[in-house]
Amino acid sequence: MQSIPVDTTRLGVLRCAVGPEPKITDFESKEVKKDRDGNTIYTVAVTVRQDRRRVSVIEIAVPGEPKGVAEGSEVRVTGLEAFAWAMGDRHGISFRAAAITPVPAAPASSATASKGGGA
Numbered sequence: 001m002q003s004i005p006v007d008t009t010r011l012g013v014l015r016c017a018v019g020p021e022p023k024i025t026d027f028e029s030k031e032v033k034k035d036r037d038g039n040t041i042y043t044v045a046v047t048v049r050q051d052r053r054r055v056s057v058i059e060i061a062v063p064g065e066p067k068g069v070a071e072g073s074e075v076r077v078t079g080l081e082a083f084a085w086a087m088g089d090r091h092g093i094s095f096r097a098a099a100i101t102p103v104p105a106a107p108a109s110s111a112t113a114s115k116g117g118g119a
Contacts, residue, residue, distance in 0.1 A: 045058070
């Protein structure tokens with residue numbers, strides 16, 4: 001399966017829609033998927049909205065639990081790759097990344113902080 005690198009700078013603001021969940025390989029036994037190094041694979045649903053376009057949600061697989069990623073928070077995706085797949089009559093595109101990290105909130109400006117009751 002050929003990987004296609006994705007330029008995340010062209011995707012606009014990325015937000016976590018569904019927080020990290022371990023990827024399940026067998027729903028009967030609840031077995032979780034692991035990578036070659038034994039790390040649990042997690043999935044994170046991320047909203048993508050390019051300029052003036054509709055919002056899309058993509059599910060991204062990532063090795064290890066992304067710390068600090070919560071629903072609604074802006075995230076940074078590193079090393080995003082897309083894979084085309086087909087099984088019988090079904091086909092689609094899956095995504096994986098090297099890491100998903102929260103984007104630090106911008107500090108409140110001093111003008112906003114100084115607003116309030118004056119003497």
